[in-house]
Amino acid sequence: MLRENDPPAGPGAACPSFVEFVRGLAGGSSPEPSWDALRSLGPEELYGRIAGTLGLPAGRIAQLAAAVLRLDYAPLILPQRVEVGILPPAFSRSNRVVSMLEADGSRTFILSNPFNAELLTILNRYVVKGTSLRLCVTDPENIDALFQPLAGAGPLTRTSAEDAGQIVFLADRLLRIAAEEGASDLHIEPKESEAVVRLRVDGGLRRLAALPKELSRRLISRFKALAEMDTTEHRRPADGAVKLDIDGKPVVVRLATTCTPYGQSLTLRLLKPWPKARGLTDLGMTECQAERIVWLAGQRSGMILIAGQVGSGKTTTTYALLSQLDCVSNSVITVEDPIEYRIEGANQQQVNEAAGVTFESLLKSSVRQDPDVLFMGEVRDPQSAKMAVDFASTGHMTLCTLHTSSATSAILRLDRLGLSRATMADSISCIVGQRLIKKLCPHCRRLSPSSPQEWEALRRLGGEQPVEVAHPVGCPRCRGTGYLGREGVFEILHFSPETSAWVRSGVPGADIRRRLLGRGEFLMPRHGLEKVRALTCAPEDVPEIYAAQPAEGEERWAAETLSGGAAGNAAEPFRLDENTALPERESILVVDDDPEARTFLQRVLERSGYELAMAADAAQALDIASRNSFSLILSDVMMPGLDGFQFLEMARRRRIEAPILFLSAKTDAADENRGLELGAVDYIRKPFNKETLLRRVQNALRGR
Numbered sequence: 001m002l003r004e005n006d007p008p009a010g011p012g013a014a015c016p017s018f019v020e021f022v023r024g025l026a027g028g029s030s031p032e033p034s035w036d037a038l039r040s041l042g043p044e045e046l047y048g049r050i051a052g053t054l055g056l057p058a059g060r061i062a063q064l065a066a067a068v069l070r071l072d073y074a075p076l077i078l079p080q081r082v083e084v085g086i087l088p089p090a091f092s093r094s095n096r097v098v099s100m101l102e103a104d105g106s107r108t109f110i111l112s113n114p115f116n117a118e119l120l121t122i123l124n125r126y127v128v129k130g131t132s133l134r135l136c137v138t139d140p141e142n143i144d145a146l147f148q149p150l151a152g153a154g155p156l157t158r159t160s161a162e163d164a165g166q167i168v169f170l171a172d173r174l175l176r177i178a179a180e181e182g183a184s185d186l187h188i189e190p191k192e193s194e195a196v197v198r199l200r201v202d203g204g205l206r207r208l209a210a211l212p213k214e215l216s217r218r219l220i221s222r223f224k225a226l227a228e229m230d231t232t233e234h235r236r237p238a239d240g241a242v243k244l245d246i247d248g249k250p251v252v253v254r255l256a257t258t259c260t261p262y263g264q265s266l267t268l269r270l271l272k273p274w275p276k277a278r279g280l281t282d283l284g285m286t287e288c289q290a291e292r293i294v295w296l297a298g299q300r301s302g303m304i305l306i307a308g309q310v311g312s313g314k315t316t317t318t319y320a321l322l323s324q325l326d327c328v329s330n331s332v333i334t335v336e337d338p339i340e341y342r343i344e345g346a347n348q349q350q351v352n353e354a355a356g357v358t359f360e361s362l363l364k365s366s367v368r369q370d371p372d373v374l375f376m377g378e379v380r381d382p383q384s385a386k387m388a389v390d391f392a393s394t395g396h397m398t399l400c401t402l403h404t405s406s407a408t409s410a411i412l413r414l415d416r417l418g419l420s421r422a423t424m425a426d427s428i429s430c431i432v433g434q435r436l437i438k439k440l441c442p443h444c445r446r447l448s449p450s451s452p453q454e455w456e457a458l459r460r461l462g463g464e465q466p467v468e469v470a471h472p473v474g475c476p477r478c479r480g481t482g483y484l485g486r487e488g489v490f491e492i493l494h495f496s497p498e499t500s501a502w503v504r505s506g507v508p509g510a511d512i513r514r515r516l517l518g519r520g521e522f523l524m525p526r527h528g529l530e531k532v533r534a535l536t537c538a539p540e541d542v543p544e545i546y547a548a549q550p551a552e553g554e555e556r557w558a559a560e561t562l563s564g565g566a567a568g569n570a571a572e573p574f575r576l577d578e579n580t581a582l583p584e585r586e587s588i589l590v591v592d593d594d595p596e597a598r599t600f601l602q603r604v605l606e607r608s609g610y611e612l613a614m615a616a617d618a619a620q621a622l623d624i625a626s627r628n629s630f631s632l633i634l635s636d637v638m639m640p641g642l643d644g645f646q647f648l649e650m651a652r653r654r655r656i657e658a659p660i661l662f663l664s665a666k667t668d669a670a671d672e673n674r675g676l677e678l679g680a681v682d683y684i685r686k687p688f689n690k691e692t693l694l695r696r697v698q699n700a701l702r703g704r
């Protein structure tokens, strides 16, 4: 398998972690490892020394080793696919290799050290006649686990292929991989012919494995049984929670099932144990914000609302706040569904609808107990909104969460939940708005003086100007993404006498926001800027800095604030100040029927400074392009109605001169030739990455 005259290439080659890994293989000195040295590399070298030097987990080392040799990588091994009785068990175990029969009758060997030439020679003897040696690399632990007795017998000594131990093993292994990768969620989603397991890491989804559907069904049952959920219920969505021990650490796992046309799917959310030291500032708040909110929460009465989108960390913030309150001399009651973290000294109550313990009944009984502080979860309906304000205005501190995008948009939401402005002004102490932002990997971020464009955009947000800004790069520790973790961007809308008066007199939330921003209040844009200045976050990740298009409704403030527009101009899209000398931007029209593809293209191209217009089909594109001139048109080929080729012909007939570049999932050379013959400037085959896209767009623009 070692192809000596064939230098490693492929998708892994450009990634910095790959380069560092190859240097690690070479002992850190030469840029290229010698193949002789690699052949004598022992597993303890690979998974011990090299992994240690690079600070990478074994799974990542296995992935990189696979990339060097252009082999497949297996994140996990399904025990029932392992062939029993082919390799001698002792040999299998000591060399960390197992064999697997493929659907086509050939055999694949899964091993942890693919550099071991001696082992490969032996394995060649076990190859099915007429096929060649096929290898796949995995984390050594995956193979070790196959030999460990689990729930009775390990799979290689099992008597029945349907051993429940397999499922237990697989469930454990998936949770451990999820924990090791720092995933927040694990999804098991049945599709037409198989089930897909995906991880959500730092907000993005990554495919981990595909499982046979029957196996995934049993796996979902296993997880549901762990959480004591009804395993016979497959049609209705259900939720549950369980506290598990993963690698010696307690982790609360929240489960939610939904029904899809292909069967039941399951999402597991992994909630990290709550370390004692973690406070509001660890979540990303400034000292000043943290002090202010803790002081407000210590008052005798009032309501504190934590507002944010789904997944913005509202609950985490609430717990951080609760854990800073004195729960010994104050009585603190929480009504939760489910309880995610333990707060020492607090009386935490779990909703259990199945047993008749409803949210409403718990809330009523909590109110009767007359606590000093009540956390009542999310305000979802007029009843809970009314209960919260009633309680807050009778000498109790009430905490709730609310699903909105900012502190000021919470006012509109409460309007809709039927609270009067007077009630809000009387009962609310403050509204905390929050969202999460990606943190740059401190090991590889690139510092550079802020560009004139960044300088200008940052200047508009006010405050002190950063001399240097940081951008993502990518290294082994961040898996080449350039980011490590996320933290909160916060704003605290304190209901001061002045703000309360605005609320009472019916000033719209968006106007309140404008007034506050106008006088330089520390709202989310300023906090985002602070993180850019601290080099924790990249300017491109603070949406207000590059707000090119105003979002709907309340979010419009960002654009207005940035452009300095008057209140009456709310609908005007954001334009850079005309007096600012900036180079004229190239304009690109994107034509694609797939909304996801459009979003991707828009994001990538706008961040690179292009001005974009979007069309969902050829007819719309012809309409837009005949009224505006563009530097370039990017068009999909397969679209409903007119396809890309017909679009090109129609465009030329209508004297639309802009060069057209095709992006297509049709990878036939014939299609590519046809596109180019018709006069397309280039033809990019899907899938492509950001770099390829930008380079070829630049080339197309240069070639005009």
Ligand SMILES: [Zn+2]
Pocket (backbone or CB within 6 Å): 441, 442, 443, 444, 445, 473, 474, 475, 476, 477, 478, 479, 480, 482, 483
């Ligand atoms: Zn990094």
